[in-house]
Amino acid sequence: EPEVTQTPSHQVTQMGQEVILRCVPISNHLYFYWYRQILGQKVEFLVSFYNNEISEKSEIFDDQFSVERPDGSNFTLKIRSTKLEDSAMYFCASAGPLVAGELFFGEGSRLTVL
């Protein structure tokens, strides 16, 4: 069964450092997302990406964040100058041709900022 894969599974970084989280969505999907989940809390929308550009973003997704789909398969989330409050689980998700259809989530990348 096709799945969304994410790397790394866990990253520890120092405050102020840049991190890149990587995702390989399901190959025939058209919509790509990043969500984050602070431990024990709800799943929060960060950004959606369609047709090689950001389609929507939340107020959390400020200039510190950026996304890219550099090669038609990978989908990356870059966090510049990480802060302590960026510590969370970051989930990549993808969806097929239907807008607002079922999301397929990866297993997540846990980011710990020290």
Next chain:
Amino acid sequence: GQQVMQIPQYQHVQEGEDFTTYCNSSTTLSNIQWYKQRPGGHPVFLIQLVKSGEVKKQKRLTFQFGEAKKNSSLHITATQTTDVGTYFCAGPAGYGGATNKLIFGTGTLLAVQP
């Protein structure tokens, strides 16, 4: 902004007892989705409801979408230890437009004692 709330936040049941979680949106939803997240895992899609008053069943799980399309419920009959996890409802931001931003509810954590 749009909010999706769930009650209860946490429920502990004995194996074999029933369980219900309720989801309420501050705005009318074009559809509602339900996801299950096992402890330490990622959200996994369970079902999508589209029509007002719709009821769908998956084995011991019954999902309902309210007549006003602002609330939904998930009922599990005769819980098993495999039902343990957090159940999230999720709905698209906005109504009728081509949004692909999915807003997750606050979640209900279900614990099942054998």
